[in-house]
Amino acid sequence: xxxxxxxxxxxxxxxxxxxxxxxxxxxxxxxxxxxxxxxxxxxxxxxxxxxxxxxxxxxxxxxxxxxxxxxxxxxxxxxxxxxxxxxxxxxxxxxxxxxxxxxxxxxxxxxxxxxxxxxxxxxxxxxxxxxxxxxxxxxxxxxxxxxxxxxxxxxxxxxxxxxxxxxxxxxxxxxxxxxxxxxxxxxxxxxxxxxxxxxxxxxxxxxxxxxxxxxxxxxxx
Numbered sequence: 308x309x310x311x312x313x314x315x316x317x318x319x320x321x322x323x324x325x326x327x328x329x330x331x332x333x334x335x336x337x338x339x340x341x342x343x344x345x346x347x348x349x350x351x352x353x354x355x356x357x358x359x360x361x362x363x364x365x366x367x368x369x370x371x372x373x374x375x376x377x378x379x380x381x382x383x384x385x386x387x388x389x390x391x392x393x394x395x396x397x398x399x400x401x402x403x404x405x406x407x408x409x410x411x412x413x414x415x416x417x418x419x420x421x422x423x424x425x426x427x428x429x430x431x432x433x434x435x436x437x438x439x440x441x442x443x444x445x446x447x448x449x450x451x452x453x454x455x456x457x458x459x460x461x462x463x464x465x466x467x468x469x470x471x472x473x474x475x476x477x478x479x480x481x482x483x484x485x486x487x488x489x490x491x492x493x494x495x496x497x498x499x500x501x502x503x504x505x506x507x508x509x510x511x512x513x514x515x516x517x518x519x520x521x522x523x524x525x526x527x528x
Contacts, residue, residue: 320347323347324343327399352495354382360383361382362384363439364384364437366441368458369392370396370397371393373403377407380409388413389416390418392417397415420445442469442470443469445459455473455477468525469523470520470521470522473518474517474519491524491525492521494521496519497519498519498520499518
């Protein structure tokens with residue numbers, strides 16, 4: 308008899324601490340690091356409360372260094388696909404996947420998220436199986452207006468369940484919009500994201516941003 312022992316939250320956070328972040332984060336692409344603390348809490352909730360990771364095909368849109376994808380693989384995702392437009396970010400992601408010995412479980416694809424089609428024939432090496440769950444930390448739309456909704460609409464066109472981080476200030480707009488799309492949205496948690504000083508225009512050592520951890524679900528019937 309094989310007994311699966313679920314990884315504890317603190318263990319997951321500790322494991323993800325060594326994921327290498329962006330070396331030269333892009334302002335335009337809003338490349339701010341997802342901390343091990345935030346990633347672990349997101350993934351642990353998705354796995355233990357909603358059962359949307361273990362044994363599932365998971366897509367990480369705008370994966371960056373792929374901390375969410377790697378965490379999903381560690382938690383038992385059957386397959387993970389990470390998509391990002393940035394070459395440098397994907398090089399770091401590949402290195403991270405090597406370090407965590409999850410290269411057999413994760414496919415990395417360089418592609419503009421708005422152009423991504425999740426069919427195996429479009430991207431060599433990518434599994435053609437359907438995506439069960441999208442987990443992402445998209446740009447907030449501060450530099451490219453509306454890009455957060457581009458990510459969300461793409462995710463909902465690919466998978467029946469999507470988990471995403473968005474500014475709390477945009478909550479009402481987002482929930483109203485997805486309702487128009489026939490999608491149910493719910494706030495899983497209200498978080499405070501401490502973004503470290505990364506660019507010359509940053510005036511504080513850290514900037515706290517109120518964000519929502521949201522779950523979106525579309526009926527598969």
